[in-house]
Structure formats: C-alpha cells, structure tokens
Amino acid sequence: MTGTWLITGARPLGGEPADVLIRDGVIAEIGPGLAATATGADAGADAGEGAGAGAQRLDGGGLILLPGLVDLHTHLREPGREDAETVATGTAAAALGGYTAVHAMANTDPVADTAGVVEQIWRLGRQAGRCDVQPVGAVTVGLGGSRLAELGAMADSAAGVRLFSDDGRCVHDAVLMRRALEYVRAFGGVIAQHAQEPRLTDGAQVNEGEMSARLGLTGWPAVAEEAIVARDCLLAAHVGSALHVCHVSTAGSVEIIRWAKSKGWQVTAEVTPHHLLLTEEHAAGYDPVFKVNPPLRTAEDVAALRAGLADGTIDCVATDHAPHPLEDKETEWQAAAFGMTGLETALRVVHQAMVETGLLDWAGVADRMSSRPAAIGRLSGHGRLAVGEPANLVLYDPAPREAVDPAAHASKSRNTPFAGMVLPGRVIATFLRGRPTVLDEKLAW
Amino acid sequence: MNRHLISAGDLSQDDALLILDTAEELASTAERPMKKLPTLRGRTVVNLFYEDSTRTRISFEAAAKRLSADVINFSAKGSSVAKGESLKDTALTLEAMGADAVVIRHSASGAPHRLAGWVQGSVVNAGDGAHEHPTQALLDAFTMRRRLGRLDGLRVTIVGDVLHSRVARSNVLLLSTLGADVTLVAPPTLLPVAVGTWPCSVAYDLDAALPKADVVMMLRVQQERMNAAYFPSVREYSRRYGLDVARMGLLPDHSIVMHPGPMNRGVEIAAEVADSARSTIVEQVANGVSVRMAVLYLLLGGASETGGQR
Numbered sequence: 001m002t003g004t005w006l007i008t009g010a011r012p013l014g015g016e017p018a019d020v021l022i023r024d025g026v027i028a029e030i031g032p033g034l035a036a037t038a039t040g041a042d043a044g045a046d047a048g049e050g051a052g053a054g055a056q057r058l059d060g061g062g063l064i065l066l067p068g069l070v071d072l073h074t075h076l077r078e079p080g081r082e083d084a085e086t087v088a089t090g091t092a093a094a095a096l097g098g099y100t101a102v103h104a105m106a107n108t109d110p111v112a113d114t115a116g117v118v119e120q121i122w123r124l125g126r127q128a129g130r131c132d133v134q135p136v137g138a139v140t141v142g143l144g145g146s147r148l149a150e151l152g153a154m155a156d157s158a159a160g161v162r163l164f165s166d167d168g169r170c171v172h173d174a175v176l177m178r179r180a181l182e183y184v185r186a187f188g189g190v191i192a193q194h195a196q197e198p199r200l201t202d203g204a205q206v207n208e209g210e211m212s213a214r215l216g217l218t219g220w221p222a223v224a225e226e227a228i229v230a231r232d233c234l235l236a237a238h239v240g241s242a243l244h245v246c247h248v249s250t251a252g253s254v255e256i257i258r259w260a261k262s263k264g265w266q267v268t269a270e271v272t273p274h275h276l277l278l279t280e281e282h283a284a285g286y287d288p289v290f291k292v293n294p295p296l297r298t299a300e301d302v303a304a305l306r307a308g309l310a311d312g313t314i315d316c317v318a319t320d321h322a323p324h325p326l327e328d329k330e331t332e333w334q335a336a337a338f339g340m341t342g343l344e345t346a347l348r349v350v351h352q353a354m355v356e357t358g359l360l361d362w363a364g365v366a367d368r369m370s371s372r373p374a375a376i377g378r379l380s381g382h383g384r385l386a387v388g389e390p391a392n393l394v395l396y397d398p399a400p401r402e403a404v405d406p407a408a409h410a411s412k413s414r415n416t417p418f419a420g421m422v423l424p425g426r427v428i429a430t431f432l433r434g435r436p437t438v439l440d441e442k443l444a445w
Numbered sequence: 446m447n448r449h450l451i452s453a454g455d456l457s458q459d460d461a462l463l464i465l466d467t468a469e470e471l472a473s474t475a476e477r478p479m480k481k482l483p484t485l486r487g488r489t490v491v492n493l494f495y496e497d498s499t500r501t502r503i504s505f506e507a508a509a510k511r512l513s514a515d516v517i518n519f520s521a522k523g524s525s526v527a528k529g530e531s532l533k534d535t536a537l538t539l540e541a542m543g544a545d546a547v548v549i550r551h552s553a554s555g556a557p558h559r560l561a562g563w564v565q566g567s568v569v570n571a572g573d574g575a576h577e578h579p580t581q582a583l584l585d586a587f588t589m590r591r592r593l594g595r596l597d598g599l600r601v602t603i604v605g606d607v608l609h610s611r612v613a614r615s616n617v618l619l620l621s622t623l624g625a626d627v628t629l630v631a632p633p634t635l636l637p638v639a640v641g642t643w644p645c646s647v648a649y650d651l652d653a654a655l656p657k658a659d660v661v662m663m664l665r666v667q668q669e670r671m672n673a674a675y676f677p678s679v680r681e682y683s684r685r686y687g688l689d690v691a692r693m694g695l696l697p698d699h700s701i702v703m704h705p706g707p708m709n710r711g712v713e714i715a716a717e718v719a720d721s722a723r724s725t726i727v728e729q730v731a732n733g734v735s736v737r738m739a740v741l742y743l744l745l746g747g748a749s750e751t752g753g754q755r
Contacts, residue, residue: 208638208639209638209639210639210642212637212638212639213637213638213639213640213642213643214614215554215555215576216554216573216574216575216576216577216609216611216614217554217555217574217575217576219637219638221638285558286554286555286558286559327531330531330533331531331532331533331559332532332551332553332555332556332559333553333554333555333559334553334554334555334574335553
C-alpha cells in the first residue's frame with residue numbers, strides 16, 4: 001500500500017538539496033545522489049539493491065522538505081457538530097495543510113471525558129486515515145469545571161490520552177487545577193490550559209483597549225489571561241507537574257512563561273497562526289470572521305509573540321482550528337461563534353510571519369510546528385526527519401504568492417480570517433508513514 | 446455624505462454642519478400649520494427596532510412622515526439576537542420590500558454595520574448596543590448651538606456611565622469634529638480603559654468640572670449596573686456624580702443641563718434640576734425630529750443625483 005518513493009532534489013529543513021528514499025513506511029535513506037543509485041548506477045549502495053529501482057519518483061526540486069506537521073490544538077467537531085466539521089473533513093484539511101498528526105480537542109458533544117468517547121474519536125481518525133488523530137481528554141466532567149474526569153481511564157484506553165484540556169473553558173478553580181496537574185504525573189500526562197479568568201471576561205468580545213472602547217464591545221483584558229498563566233506556572237512548579245499553555249495571546253503571558261522557563265519549570269506554550277499575523281484592528285468592521293477566543297490583540301502583542309516563538313519561550317505553533325457553519329458567523333458580532341479555521345493556512349502564515357521576517361529558518365519551523373508539538377503531545381513517530389523514522393513528511397513550495405481562497409478548502413467550514421489575503425507558499429505533498437495523503441497539492445485519495 | 450449614518454465619526458465637519466443647518470431650516474416647518482413637506486414622497490423608510498425605544502422610534506417616524514415618506518414600523522423587540530429570524534434574513538426581507546432607508550435600533554454593537562452589508566438602501570443607526578447613537582449626538586449639538594449660539598470652543602462636560610453609553614461615544618466624536626472641548630466625568634469603573642485615546646479630557650471630580658462647563662450632559666445610570674460593583678451604592682453614586690440643585694449652582698449662569706432621556710430622577714439628576722430653566726430636556730425631544738428629518742432628507746432626497754431613483 002505505501003510503496004516505495006524517491007523524492008529527488010528537495011531541501012530537507014531548507015538545507016542543501018538531497019534525495020530521500022521512502023520504503024516500507026519509513027525513511028530508508030537521505031542523501032545526495034540517491035537518484036543515481038536508485039536507477040542502479042551505483043551498485044554498491046544499499047538503495048541500489050533494486051529497492052529504489054521500482055520507486056515512484058517525486059521531483060522535489062525547489063521544494064522544502066519538513067517533517068509532517070503536528071497540531072496540538074484542533075477542533076474536529078465530531079461527534080456532535082458534524083455540520084461544522086467531521087473527522088474525515090478535518091483530517092483532509094490537515095493533510096492539505098501539511099499535517100500528519102492532530103490533537104482533537106475535547107469540547108465535542110458528547111464531551112470527550114470518558115474512555116469510550118476518546119476511543120470513538122481515535123477510531124474515527126484511524127478510519128479516515130489521512131492524518132493521525134490523537135484525542136485530547138477533558139480535564140473535568142462535561143467541561144463543567146467541578147469534578148475531575150476519569151483521566152486515568154482515558155490514559156489507559158486504546159487512545160492512550162496524554163494531553164488533557166477543557167479548552168474553550170478555563171479550569172479556573174485553583175484546587176481543581178492543582179489536583180489535575182498532580183494526578184496526571186502518574187502516567188506522564190500534561191494539562192493544557194485555556195487561560196481565561198471567567199469573571200474578568202464575562203461577556204467579553206474583543207481585546208480590551210482602544211478597540212473595545214471604540215466599538216462598544218465588552219473587553220477581554222490581557223490580565224484575564226496573564227493572571228491564570230501566572231497562577232498555573234506557580235501551581236505546576238509547586239507540584240512538579242507539566243503545564244501546557246494554550247493559544248498564548250499577550251505580551252505579558254510571554255514574559256511570564258519566559259520567567260517560568262528560566263526557573264526550570266515544566267511549562268510549555270503554543271501560539272496560533274492568527275495571533276502571529278492579525279491584530280484587533282481587523283475587528284473594526286464588526287465582521288465576526290475575526291471573532292476568536294482569545295481575541296486578536298495589538299501589534300505589540302503580535303511582536304512579542306513572534307519574538308517568543310523565535311527564542312523558544314513559546315514552544316510551538318498550534319492552529320486552534322475552529323470550524324463553524326456560515327450561519328454561526330453571519331450574525332451580529334456578539335451573537336457569533338468564536339473561532340477560525342487554520343489547518344490549511346498555518347504553514348503559509350508561519351512562513352510569512354516568521355520566515356520572511358527572518359525570525360525562524362526552516363529548521364526552526366520544523367521544530368516549532370512538528371518536533372516540539374510531537375514531544376509535548378507525547379507522540380512517538382512524528383516530528384523527526386531522519387533515517388529509520390516513520391516517513392511523515394511535507395513538501396512545501398516557498399515560491400508562490402497567492403490569495404487564500406476559502407472555497408478551495410477541504411474543511412467543511414469557511415471561516416478563515418485569511419480569505420483573500422495574499423500569503424506565500426503552497427503545500428505540494430504530504431506523506432503519512434510513507435503513503436502520500438496529498439500529491440500535486442490535492443488529496444492523493 | 447456617506448450613504449449611511451452609522452457612526453458620528455464618519456461625519457466630516459462639513460457633513461455635520463450641513464445636517465445642523467438643514468435641521469434648522471426644517472425646524473421652521475414644524476411651526477407652520479401644515480407641517481408636511483413632499484420631499485420624500487414615494488420613498489419607504491423602515492423603522493427596524495430590536496429594542497424597545499418608543500421615544501426614538503416615534504421621533505424617526507414623525508421625521509419621515511413630515512417628509513411624506515411611507516413608514517413601516519418593524520418591531521422585532523423581544524427577539525434577542527440569538528433567537529428568531531436572523532438579522533440577515535430580516536435584511537433580505539426589507540430589501541425585497543424596497544426599503545430606501547432602514548433605521549435600526551439594536552442591542553448588539555455593530556448590528557448596523559452588518560445590516561449595511563446586506564441591504565442596498567441607506568442605514569441609519571438609531572442606537573447600537575454600547576457603540577453609537579449618532580442622531581442623538583446631532584440633536585444634542587443642534588440643541589447646544591441653538592441655546593448657546595456656537596459649538597466651536599464650547600466646553601461640554603458629559604457625566605456618568607461612559608463605558609456603556611452609545612450617546613457618550615457619538616457625542617465625543619461629533620463634538621470634537623465640531624471643535625468643542627469635551628470632558629468626561631465618571632467613576633473610573635465606568636470609563637473605558639483606553640479612554641485616554643479619545644479626543645477629550647477625563648476627570649473624576651464633578652464639583653471641580655462644573656464651574657468650567659458651558660454644557661453639562663447627564664447620562665442615565667442603567668439598572669443593571671447598580672449591582673455589578675461599578676460603584677458601591679446608588680446613594681454614593683448620586684452623592685458623587687448626581688446633579689442636584691446645590692451642584693447646579695456651581696455652573697456659570699449661561700450653562701445648560703442636558704439629558705438624553707429617559708431620566709432616573711433622584712439618581713443622576715434631581716427633579717428640580719430636570720425641570721429648571723437650564724434644562725433642555727424637552728427641547729432635545731423636539732429638536733430630535735428636526736435633526737432626523739435633516740438626516741433622512743440628506744441621505745435619501747437631498748442630493749439631486751439620487752433623487753427619484755430606486
């Protein structure tokens with residue numbers, strides 16, 4: 001099924017061009033001149049034993065080769081909101097965006113708070129087959145914030161859950177957060193916190209500041225995020241556990257996380273593509289496609305987030321891909337749903353925000369979008385571009401510049417804030433364990 | 446002039462003065478036995494009200510009728526933004542009925558912006574959430590100019606719940622365009638955190654502000670703010686920020702007292718103050734019709750190239 005593939009002339013991690021031989025789902029060889037050996041010209045080489053001779057070829061000239069991207073924060077909406085997205089459509093979108101693994105957030109209906117539900121989602125992902133789906137378990141029953149869900153049962157299930165989150169809601173009760181952090185140590189888990197102090201954000205719609213004052217919309221103050229981030233870093237340190245901070249959106253949060261890391265505490269963090277590129281100015285026309293939680297912030301926040309991602313304070317980029325049907329966005333701002341799609345644009349946005357600005361090279365992109373998220377999610381088999389590793393790869397053409405066309409997206413929803421925006425790059429091909437999921441920019445099957 | 450009137454900030458100084466001058470001309474018709482003008486005959490104005498506001502609705506209705514427009518009152522009150530027919534579907538319905546202008550009052554900030562994207566006709570914002578109420582600001586400016594003879598350099602003090610007030614937002618924008626000096630006075634809890642970016646000054650002490658005010662405009666304190674820790678008690682609010690007779694005595698002799706209504710007598714304004722000779726509150730209501738006539742006239746019929754179309 002997977003076959004043998006020879007990718008010629010692509011630049012692994014943006015370095016010197018090389019050939020990559022994929023056999024039996026793993027990376028068999030990386031090096032210059034494999035194309036010659038594969039055709040039998042150099043009989044002494046390992047790949048020359050005829051294995052590469054029958055290989056399907058993919059011309060990677062001019063393309064960047066990266067390990068398949070890993071998303072720590074995806075809303076696949078199934079079960080419950082199949083009108084917005086399904087595991088099948090969401091994983092197709094993921095593959096087209098260069099992803100080989102996504103973490104499916106727990107705020108489904110029913111909530112992914114039991115072994116049964118996480119196994120269902122895990123199985124749906126296996127059936128879809130285009131991208132590994134790693135379910136995230138809820139921290140509290142029904143995301144209710146009052147009782148711990150059966151975290152151990154989810155960890156022991158076939159889904160092997162290690163990342164737990166009430167994403168969309170904050171585990172705001174300090175005692176419950178402390179217990180959750182402590183409890184998951186028993187099986188190497190991590191609590192991913194949606195940092196939002198609920199009382200400070202009652203009815204909040206946009207970043208609190210100049211824009212909320214002008215628009216007459218209830219403000220979502222930076223301090224409501226930072227207060228929880230600070231508290232959780234201290235709690236994680238106190239109990240010696242691992243905390244992951246979801247979708248960091250403010251300069252202050254970056255500072256707090258930098259400080260926590262300087263202490264050697266087990267704190268990791270993610271930033272979304274939209275928080276790396278867009279500001280609250282986009283809310284000025286009240287178009288709810290720009291309504292997201294946490295909200296778009298200021299240009300100063302964007303600069304701090306980029307700097308934090310560049311210096312490693314923020315470990316990774318996570319999409320917070322949040323599909324919504326049209327009718328949930330074609331409304332008054334305050335009635336509209338929070339969230340934006342992101343899987344199919346993430347790499348291009350990071351290219352623009354981080355690579356074109358000189359803040360990250362392609363090895364850095366591979367680290368922040370594949371290796372580190374794989375490590376945080378405890379996913380073996382993803383995040384490494386090396387001989388002997390599973391052939392989870394993405395080929396990316398950095399040259400083109402095109403407007404984003406939501407109609408071309410595989411996601412069931414169209415709520416991308418980047419519609420019509422000219423972004424660099426294009427995902428050409430994605431391989432999941434040696435099998436192409438995307439070829440010639442299209443789904444391979 | 447823009448096709449719509451959504452924010453007072455969209456008005457240039459010339460636009461604003463044109464509206465005020467037009468309103469002045471139209472006001473004279475109100476004194477005639479035959480109040481009606483034929484200007485908007487055959488045009489349809491829809492009053493789309495998602496919030497109960499009898500005073501604003503009848504003001505717009507009277508304005509449209511005096512210009513001979515056909516008026517359709519579409520009251521969607523009670524249907525919260527999350528329930529019932531969507532704003533978009535309502536907009537498409539009004540569009541199909543051939544509305545030349547839609548006057549919208551809505552509890553959601555930005556609803557008029559959304560509506561303007563879905564209808565061909567002019568959209569007039571009659572108050573959206575905590576965002577803006579531009580015709581209120583225009584009638585306030587009209588009232589100030591009539592009473593005090595000018596707007597440029599006029600010192601206007603706006604007192605109360607600025608954070609949640611669409612009237613305050615529109616007034617700050619319009620009055621700064623017209624050259625007035627605006628001072629906001631409120632407890633810090635009832636001011637937006639970024640109020641420093643607005644074209645006005647901010648103070649916390651009403652007694653210190655009043656002797657320098659040509660106009661003092663009192664904002665209504667909404668019932669729902671009274672138990673949400675914006676201030677300790679209604680009594681304390683009233684003591685510090687209410688306008689009573691003694692405090693009114695701090696005003697210069699020529700100064701006027703305004704209130705957009707409806708008032709909470711005894712909370713932000715004492716009954717004696719509301720009924721005093723300085724008070725323009727009843728005048729504001731009358732002026733509202735003239736100003737709204739001017740807005741509809743200029744948006745729909747004033748410019749000859751659009752006259753008769755649609």
